[in-house]
Amino acid sequence: MPALLAAVSALAFGVGDFLGGLSARRMAAAISGLTAQTTGFLLLMVAATVAGGSPGGTDWAWGMAAGASGAMAVVVFYWAMAVGQMSVVAPVSAVTAALMPFAFGLASGERPSAVALLGTIGALVAIVLISRERGDPTGDDERSGLQPRGGPVLAASLLSGVGFGGFLVFISRSGADSGLWPVAAARATAVVIVGAVTLVWRPGRPSADGIRLAVFAGAFDVTANSMFLVASRSGLLTLVGVIGSMYPASTVVLARWVLRERLAAHQLAGLGLAALSVVAIATG
Numbered sequence: 138m139p140a141l142l143a144a145v146s147a148l149a150f151g152v153g154d155f156l157g158g159l160s161a162r163r164m165a166a167a168i169s170g171l172t173a174q175t176t177g178f179l180l181l182m183v184a185a186t187v188a189g190g191s192p193g194g195t196d197w198a199w200g201m202a203a204g205a206s207g208a209m210a211v212v213v214f215y216w217a218m219a220v221g222q223m224s225v226v227a228p229v230s231a232v233t234a235a236l237m238p239f240a241f242g243l244a245s246g247e248r249p250s251a252v253a254l255l256g257t258i259g260a261l262v263a264i265v266l267i268s269r270e271r272g273d274p275t276g277d278d279e280r281s282g283l284q285p286r287g288g289p290v291l292a293a294s295l296l297s298g299v300g301f302g303g304f305l306v307f308i309s310r311s312g313a314d315s316g317l318w319p320v321a322a323a324r325a326t327a328v329v330i331v332g333a334v335t336l337v338w339r340p341g342r343p344s345a346d347g348i349r350l351a352v353f354a355g356a357f358d359v360t361a362n363s364m365f366l367v368a369s370r371s372g373l374l375t376l377v378g379v380i381g382s383m384y385p386a387s388t389v390v391l392a393r394w395v396l397r398e399r400l401a402a403h404q405l406a407g408l409g410l411a412a413l414s415v416v417a418i419a420t421g
Contacts, residue, residue, distance in 0.1 A: 139372025140418050143380035146364035151387025153357030155395075156350045157211075158218030158226075158388075163347035165340030166215035171331045172348055174211065176355030177362070178324040181317060184363065190316020200319035203307035204326025210300025211327065212334055217293040222392075226294045228385035232264040233298025238305045238378025247373045256417025259410055260379045266407030267385050305378050308362070309369035320362045376418050386411050 153173070160169040192200075210230075217226045239257065249257065304323070311319035361384075368377040386408055393399075 139368045139377050140380055142364045142368035143377040144415055146361045146381045147383045148387050149357045149361035150384035153354045154384060155388045155391040157215050157354035160347045160350035160354060161215040161219035164343045166219055167212060167335040167338045167340050168343045169215050169347060169351045170211045171335050172351035173355035173358060174324060174327045174331050176352045177359035178328050180359050181321040181324050185317040185321045188316045190314060190318050192315035192318040196311045196315040196319050197322050199307050199310045200322030201326045203304045204323035206300045206303035206307060208327035208330035210297040212331060213293045214297035217290050221290040228264055228267040229294035230298040231382045231385045233295050234301035235261060235264060235379045235382035237302025238374045241306050242373060242375030247375045249373055249375055253376055253418050256414045257376060257379045260383060260414035263407045263411035263414055266403050267389055308366055309374050313370045317363055320366055380415055380418060383411050
């Protein structure tokens with residue numbers, strides 16, 4: 138069950154990231170991020186109230202730390218997705234995010250079975266394969282005028298991965314009896330931080346299409362957060378953290394179908410290896 142919940146979380150993360158990236162191509166990334174975070178916060182307040190729970194001071198603290206880490210990641214990630222190739226930016230961010238809970242889980246004493254560990258290693262390799270750029274310089278980016286190979290985009294992708302990985306680690310530390318309130322605290326913190334960034338940045342006017350896409354992105358993101366929180370409380374962080382970080386699979390597929398971004402053979406192989414790795418982790 139933890140592996141399945143983490144896989145659903147990854148799927149929702151990927152869809153949300155894709156929609157958020159589309160939103161950031163229609164208006165400023167800060168506005169996209171603020172809209173998505175606010176939508177998620179409102180939905181989480183309802184869900185957390187229904188789910189109940191008794192959070193303590195530590196649970197609130199972990200939630201706020203996760204929110205600060207995730208807020209930084211969202212703004213940077215949306216910017217990179219807006220100016221770079223989605224099928225490259227998302228996996229580079231993901232492999233960085235996956236390594237953090239994996240390393241933290243091992244350092245905390247978690248010891249996955251041999252089969253599960255093999256699946257985890259396979260998942261990391263799969264993310265690396267998907268993240269490799271095409272050797273063919275012709276493709277969607279030249280048609281759209283984007284330049285995804287710049288140093289700033291790569292740095293932003295890595296930085297967002299650190300932020301997302303930090304979110305997974307921090308939120309997993311909350312207590313099992315705290316319900317969904319740590320995620321709600323994380324989202325409230327993110328709204329404040331992203332809102333402050335928006336005020337300082339003073340971006341241009343939002344677009345109606347961008348707002349709609351950001352609202353849906355926030356809904357999928359909060360679903361992913363909730364599923365991962367439940368998965369991390371019933372499974373090993375070394376395993377569910379890696380599965381939850383495989384969101385590039387759905388992002389890449391959507392980018393291929395909707396934006397016609399071309400995929401190389403090694404990226405397709407990475408998608409296949411990702412599926413096999415999830416099976417190995419679940420059965421292990």
